[in-house]
Amino acid sequence: MRVAPKDIQSFRDDFTYSNSAEAIERFPFPFAEDEYRYSVNMEPHLPKGGEGSAYEKFLDIDEHYLSEMAEREMVLNEMPHRCLAMAHMDLACWDMVERVMVSLSEDYPDYFSLTREGDRWSWENKLLNIKDQFTFGDSSSLPMPPLDYIGRQVQGDFALLDQREGDLFLDAGIITCPADWSLAFDAGMSFKEWHGPVPMAHSEGIFDRALKYLIAIPVGKPVRRLNWTLTVNARMDTSPEKYHEWGHERTSVTPENVGEKVYLRVEVQVLDRMPRSNAMMFSIRTYLLSLEDLVTNKEWAVRMHRAMKTLPEPLINYKGLTRFHGTVVDYLSQFDPLN
């Protein structure tokens, strides 16, 4: 059984966001080993984990769908520049429209439907009460630009990477729940440039290997990897743009509130080659789980403790955990029998 979308909860102000027991069970827990280390960790994006798993479908629609779409609308209303597409990315945007509409309508026929007669397409999103007819490839036939239009109907951030000169360029995206990076600033950057601030991985040759691997990905062979950080409060929009508003929350973690206040933030990142533009669609689907919900799974609790305890100092600083990392490790230690 898949979890159905539930009523809207908030990722800001009163933070009413919560996970059901089913959502906790299907959470994409990222640590495969006790000791944390860097790796490219990519695998084919194929179904895994059976029915209801976060990896069952190409795009995961879960109980937070309506909440995340409401949050995205709030971000874009306030900061329209959080969605941008350079002029040469128009075709890539339409590639994405097709990829998302086709996979959503095939995987979730109760929620989404798509009818195609040549270039005349009819799209219905029953969850958001959207029903539109448009001409595929003609941006003037949609009520808003294609990336904006489809991005507001699917969970997760999306970046479209232009491939040229043996490199990938961040030339379009709809980024409303980033783990502390700015699309407005990083727009147009090459693969290594936009990863510029990441510590350790450059000298370990990780980005060279990753880029070589990514530019060779063919159409129809998407890959995925997991990334993670810790977020204070269930805040989706941990963007630099808003850092002056949320940064102080990092000083609010205490031994008493750490379990409910600190969330493991996991990104399931999928890279998928687009057929017309040869661009790469890079989807970043974010999941949030409070530590007190996480430790209800005994295995995760132990592993989480060990991964956090062995996290190298440069990564603690880079991920912005410096102020509360110790409190997290202390809290988790009570669940580790070897401690």
Next chain:
Amino acid sequence: MQTEQSNGVVSKPVYQPVELNPKSSFHLFIAEQNVTPAMQSLYDHCLKDKKVTVSSDASDPELLKSLACFPLVGTLYLAGTEPFIWRVASYARQAGLRPDQMLMMTPVTRERHLFCCHCYQITEGVTYSPFICAGCGLSLEVTDHFARLHSAYFGYQANAEDRANLPERREVS
């Protein structure tokens, strides 16, 4: 936030000593305001077809015209402040020049342009961190993360996590 590492942020440009490209049959030297001694020396040693343009404005129509008809066998040499160099380079890219056709000389000052991630304004003449944003007035931490498109470095509020605790002032190079 994105903190700087002792091993360096990869997006920060590194300027190598510039030599004449021996394979090139046309050499265009563009300098901001003054031809630097290093560029003058290159120019004097260049025995092929060559031209110097001095301009204080990267979007100077004459300058853009010379980029628009730039030959495939040409090499472009750039001298001036970092924002000027990268702005001209960005126009040159739009005009179809390849990255290997552009040689950038070490910027004449260490002044940076700083992009505020909160209000998107660019503050000029930045030599130390934290630096007050000319747009929103916040004290910004000056990072080494550089965007060629903005010709600017990334800045974020230095004391957002603890208002009472502003990092000590340090020079940036």
